[in-house]
Amino acid sequence: MSTALARFIAWRLLVAGLFVLVVSSSAFILVRLAPGDASREVFQTGVSDASIAANRQRLGLDQSLPAHLAAWLGGVARLDLGNSSSDGRPVTGVVASHMAKTASLAALALVVAAALGLPLGILTGTRPDSLVTSIVTVISLALVCCPPIIGTLALAFLGASTGWISIAPGNYLWPTLALALPLAAMLERLQSQAAAEAFAAPDIAAAAARGVPVRRLVWRHASRQALRPVLGVAGVVVATLFSGSVAVETITAWPGLGQLMVQALHGRDLYLVAGCALAGATLIAVGNFCADLLRAAVDPRVRLIS
Amino acid sequence: MVLVSAVVALAGYGCSRTTQGSDRPDSLTIQNGGRIVSTYRSEPKSFNRYVKSTSADEVVSRLINATLVRVDRKTGKVEPRLARSWTASPDGLTWTFALEPDVTFADGTPFTSADVMFSFQALYDPKVHSDLAASLMIAGKPMTVRALDAHTVAIMFPSPYAPGISLLDSLPILPAHKLKRALEAGTFLDAWSVTAPLADITGLGPFVIREFIPGQRLVFARNPRFWIRDASGRPLPYLDEIELQFTPDQNTEVLRLEAGESDLMTDRVRFEDLAALRDLATKGRITLHDAGVSISPDALWFNLDPAAKSARDRPWLQREEFRHAIDLAVNRSKIVNTVFLGQAVEVAGPITPGHAEWFLPELPRPAFDPAQASKRLASIGLVDRNGDGFVEDDKGRMAKFSVMTIAGNSVRQRSFSLIQADLGKIGLKVEEAQLDGQSLFQRWDNGDYDAVYFAIESDAFDPGRNLEFWMSSGPYHLWYPKETTPSTPWEGRLDALMTQQSSTMDAAQRRQLFADAQRLLAEHAPALYFAAPKVTVASSARLQGISASVLMPPVFWNAEVLHVTGPRR
Numbered sequence: 001m002s003t004a005l006a007r008f009i010a011w012r013l014l015v016a017g018l019f020v021l022v023v024s025s026s027a028f029i030l031v032r033l034a035p036g037d038a039s040r041e042v043f044q045t046g047v048s049d050a051s052i053a054a055n056r057q058r059l060g061l062d063q064s065l066p067a068h069l070a071a072w073l074g075g076v077a078r079l080d081l082g083n084s085s086s087d088g089r090p091v092t093g094v095v096a097s098h099m100a101k102t103a104s105l106a107a108l109a110l111v112v113a114a115a116l117g118l119p120l121g122i123l124t125g126t127r128p129d130s131l132v133t134s135i136v137t138v139i140s141l142a143l144v145c146c147p148p149i150i151g152t153l154a155l156a157f158l159g160a161s162t163g164w165i166s167i168a169p170g171n172y173l174w175p176t177l178a179l180a181l182p183l184a185a186m187l188e189r190l191q192s193q194a195a196a197e198a199f200a201a202p203d204i205a206a207a208a209a210r211g212v213p214v215r216r217l218v219w220r221h222a223s224r225q226a227l228r229p230v231l232g233v234a235g236v237v238v239a240t241l242f243s244g245s246v247a248v249e250t251i252t253a254w255p256g257l258g259q260l261m262v263q264a265l266h267g268r269d270l271y272l273v274a275g276c277a278l279a280g281a282t283l284i285a286v287g288n289f290c291a292d293l294l295r296a297a298v299d300p301r302v303r304l305i306s
Numbered sequence: 307m308v309l310v311s312a313v314v315a316l317a318g319y320g321c322s323r324t325t326q327g328s329d330r331p332d333s334l335t336i337q338n339g340g341r342i343v344s345t346y347r348s349e350p351k352s353f354n355r356y357v358k359s360t361s362a363d364e365v366v367s368r369l370i371n372a373t374l375v376r377v378d379r380k381t382g383k384v385e386p387r388l389a390r391s392w393t394a395s396p397d398g399l400t401w402t403f404a405l406e407p408d409v410t411f412a413d414g415t416p417f418t419s420a421d422v423m424f425s426f427q428a429l430y431d432p433k434v435h436s437d438l439a440a441s442l443m444i445a446g447k448p449m450t451v452r453a454l455d456a457h458t459v460a461i462m463f464p465s466p467y468a469p470g471i472s473l474l475d476s477l478p479i480l481p482a483h484k485l486k487r488a489l490e491a492g493t494f495l496d497a498w499s500v501t502a503p504l505a506d507i508t509g510l511g512p513f514v515i516r517e518f519i520p521g522q523r524l525v526f527a528r529n530p531r532f533w534i535r536d537a538s539g540r541p542l543p544y545l546d547e548i549e550l551q552f553t554p555d556q557n558t559e560v561l562r563l564e565a566g567e568s569d570l571m572t573d574r575v576r577f578e579d580l581a582a583l584r585d586l587a588t589k590g591r592i593t594l595h596d597a598g599v600s601i602s603p604d605a606l607w608f609n610l611d612p613a614a615k616s617a618r619d620r621p622w623l624q625r626e627e628f629r630h631a632i633d634l635a636v637n638r639s640k641i642v643n644t645v646f647l648g649q650a651v652e653v654a655g656p657i658t659p660g661h662a663e664w665f666l667p668e669l670p671r672p673a674f675d676p677a678q679a680s681k682r683l684a685s686i687g688l689v690d691r692n693g694d695g696f697v698e699d700d701k702g703r704m705a706k707f708s709v710m711t712i713a714g715n716s717v718r719q720r721s722f723s724l725i726q727a728d729l730g731k732i733g734l735k736v737e738e739a740q741l742d743g744q745s746l747f748q749r750w751d752n753g754d755y756d757a758v759y760f761a762i763e764s765d766a767f768d769p770g771r772n773l774e775f776w777m778s779s780g781p782y783h784l785w786y787p788k789e790t791t792p793s794t795p796w797e798g799r800l801d802a803l804m805t806q807q808s809s810t811m812d813a814a815q816r817r818q819l820f821a822d823a824q825r826l827l828a829e830h831a832p833a834l835y836f837a838a839p840k841v842t843v844a845s846s847a848r849l850q851g852i853s854a855s856v857l858m859p860p861v862f863w864n865a866e867v868l869h870v871t872g873p874r875r
Binding site (some may be wrong): 034035036037038051054055086087088089094097098153156157159160161163166167168169170250251252253255259260262263265266268 | 348349350351352358435495496499500501519520521522523551552553554555557558561562564565567742743744745746747748749
C-alpha cells in the first residue's frame with residue numbers, strides 16, 4: 001500500500017469517526033433538550049410525582065446534560081447503549097438487529113438500482129435520439145421527483161390492486177423496489193450524462209475512426225470512463241438510501257433503523273434515538289468510506305487531492 | 307346481603323360457563339379453528355398490563371388475561387367472568403365474589419383466591435407504580451381484599467361507589483405462582499418484559515402468546531384451558547390463532563385489508579378511507595362495523611389557572627363571555643360535514659350519544675351565530691378599534707392567542723383549521739402551535755399555554771369513573787387541574803354534584819345529578835366541544851363475531867367469540 005493511500009484511508013477513518021460521534025451526540029443532546037421526556041406516558045392518568053421521579057432517576061434524566069452525555073459516551077465505548085425507556089430492552093441488541101435489516105435492504109436496493117440504472121444510463125446516454133431513451137428519461141424524471149412516501153404507497157396500491165407485489169410484512173420485493181427505483185432513476189440520469197460525455201471524448205472518436213465496433217466502444221470503453229463521475233456521488237447515493245429508508249420502512253413495516261427511529265422519537269426514547277442515530281451514522285460513514293476507496297481505486301487524483 | 311347479579315347461564319358442561327351478553331353467537335353454525343391476521347400500528351411495551359398502559363398493552367392483556375367481571379361494551383352491563391356471582395352488603399361497601407371453580411391458568415396451575423389477593427397486592431404496591439392503580443382507587447383510596455376460602459373473596463370499598471364493581475373490568479388477574487417471587491424481590495417491573503421467555507407468561511385469557519418478533523409480529527395461540535364455553539357447550543375461543551402484524555402506517559393497513567392480506571384493522575377507520583371501504587363492503591369483500599358515537603370528542607380548552615402567565619396581559623382569555631363567543635362562532639355543522647364527511651354528530655359537551663343513558667339530548671347546543679358572538683366579545687371590551695378586521699382590547703392590543711395541537715393527527719388538524727377560520731371571522735387571531743405529544747403534555751402540565759385542542763381518551767361510559775375530569779382536584783380537570791380548593795363557586799358546585807353522583811346508589815338520582823352537572827358545565831363552558839365522530843371498524847368479510855365498541859380496544863375485548871367462515875381471499 002502506498003503512503004498516499006494509507007494516509008488517505010487514515011484521514012477518511014478519522015473523519016468517519018468524528019461524523020458518527022457528532023451525529024449521535026447531537027441526537028442525544030437534542031432529545032434531552034426538547035420539552036417533555038419518557039418518564040411518563042403522554043396524558044397518562046393518575047401517575048404520582050414519586051413515580052415520575054423514580055422513572056426519571058431510572059432513565060438517568062435527573063443528571064445534568066453533560067454528565068448524562070459523558071455517561072452515555074462511556075457506555076458507547078463499552079458497546080453499552082443503555083436500555084430502551086419504552087420496553088426495557090438493551091438498545092445495543094435492538095439497534096444491531098434493526099441495523100442488519102436496514103443494511104440488507106439497502107444493499108439489495110443498491111444492487112437492484114445499479115443493475116437497472118447503470119446500463120439504462122449508458123443506453124440512453126449513447127443513443128440520445130431513440131424512442132427508448134425518451135421513455136426511460138420520462139420515467140426516470142418522474143421517479144427522481146417522486147418523494148419516497150408517494151412512491152412506496154403507489155407500489156403498495158399497485159400490489160393491492162393487481163397482486164403483482166406482495167404487501168405482506170417481511171416481503172423483500174416491495175421495500176426493495178420502493179428504495180431502488182428512485183435510486184435507479186438517479187443513477188440512470190447521472191450515468192446517461194456521463195456516458196454521453198465519454199462517448200463524445202476524442203479517444204472514443206479516434207477508436208471509432210479506427211473501426212472499433214460501436215457496441216464495444218459503448219460497453220467496454222465509454223462505460224468505464226463514465227463510471228468515475230457516478231462513483232463521485234456514491235456518498236450521496238448512500239445517504240439517499242438511508243434517508244429514504246425512514247419513509248419506506250415505516251410504510252412497508254420493514255423492521256429496520258428508520259422505523260425504529262420514528263418509534264423512538266414518538267416515545268421520546270432517549271437511548272434508542274441516540275442509538276439509532278449512532279447506527280445510522282455508522283452505516284452512512286461506512287458507505288461513504290467504501291465509496292471513497294472505490295473512487296480512489298479508479299481515480300488516483302482523488303487520493304492525491306485528499 | 308343483597309344479591310346484585312348472578313346471571314350465570316350454566317350449559318351443563320361441568321362447571322364451564324356460557325358466553326354472556328350481546329356477543330353471544332349463533333353457535334351451532336360456527337366452525338371452530340382458523341387463524342386471523344390483524345394489523346396494529348404499535349407494539350406492546352410489556353406483557354404485564356400493570357407495568358405499561360399503551361393501547362397495544364391493553365390488547366395483549368385482553369387476549370391473555372381474564373378479569374373478575376367484564377363490562378359488555380355494547381350494553382354497558384357487568385357480566386361474570388372469573389367471578390361467577392357476587393353479592394353486596396346493604397351499605398354497598400363489601401362485595402363478596404364466588405370464583406369459578408376448576409379454572410386453571412394456561413400452564414395448568416389452578417386459579418384460586420390467592421391469585422386475586424396477589425393481583426391486588428401487586429396493583430397497589432408502591433414499588434410497582436402501576437398505571438392501573440389510579441383507576442382502581444375509590445375517592446383516592448385503595449380497595450382492600452380478603453380471601454374467605456379458596457374460591458371466595460371479599461372486596462371492600464373505602465366509601466360508597468356508584469359505578470360499583472364495573473371498575474374491576476380493568477383489573478387483569480395475574481398468576482401468583484409466576485409473579486409473587488418477582489414482586490417480593492422487587493423485579494416485578496421486568497418480570498414480563500417483552501424480552502422475557504414466553505413460557506414464563508401465563509394467564510387466564512382465551513389466548514396465549516406463541517411468538518413475538520419485535521417490529522414484525524405477535525402471534526397468539528388458543529388457550530386450550532380457557533374455561534368458558536359457548537351456548538352449545540363447545541369450548542371457546544373459536545379461533546386457533548391470532549396474528550398481530552405491526553404496521554405503523556395506516557395507509558398500508560387499509561391496503562392490506564383491501565388486498566385480502568389481513569382480516570382486521572385493529573384501530574378505527576379513518577374518515578378519508580370510508581368511501582373506498584364502503585365500496586369494498588358493497589362488493590362483499592369486507593365488513594364495516596358501526597361501533598357508535600365516540601365518547602372522547604376533541605375539546606378546546608383555555609388555561610383558567612388564575613396564576614397563568616397568559617392571563618396577566620390578556621385577562622379576557624379567562625372570561626366566560628369569551629368562551630361563549632367562541633361557542634357561538636364555530637360552525638359545528640361544517641365540521642361534521644367537511645371534516646368527518648357526515649360521520650359525526652354535533653355536540654356541546656363531553657358527554658355524547660355514545661354515552662347512552664348519560665347523554666342529555668335536551669342540553670342546548672349553541673346555534674351558529676357570528677353576530678351574537680361578536681356582541682359577546684364587545685361585552686368584554688374586544689372590538690375592532692382600528693378597522694383592520696381584528697378585535698382589540700381596551701388598550702388597543704390585538705386579541706390573539708395560540709392553541710396547542712398535536713402534529714400528525716390530520717382529522718384534528720382539519721377541524722382546527724375550520725375553527726381557526728371561524729374565529730378569524732369574528733376578529734380573533736388564532737395561531738396554531740403543532741407539537742409532539744410529549745411537548746404538548748409538558749407545557750399543559752406546567753400551565754405554560756393559552757389554549758389546547760385535544761381529546762382525552764375516555765375508558766368508561768359511567769361518569770362516576772371519570773372523576774379526574776369532573777372534580778376540581780382531578781389531574782384531568784383540563785382547564786385547571788389539581789386545584790387545592792375549587793377556584794370558582796360553580797366548580798365547587800360541580801364537585802358537590804359529582805361527589806354525590808358517584809356515591810349515590812339510586813340510578814334515577816344519579817342520572818338527575820349528572821344532568822345537573824352537565825348543565826352546569828355547559829353554562830360555564832370551561833372546555834368547548836363541537837363534534838363527536840362515529841366510530842367504524844373494518845374487517846374482512848369472513849371474520850365474524852365482532853361487537854365493535856367505542857372503548858379501547860374496539861374489537862378484541864371479546865376475542866373468544868371471533869370466528870371465521872372460510873379462508874382469506
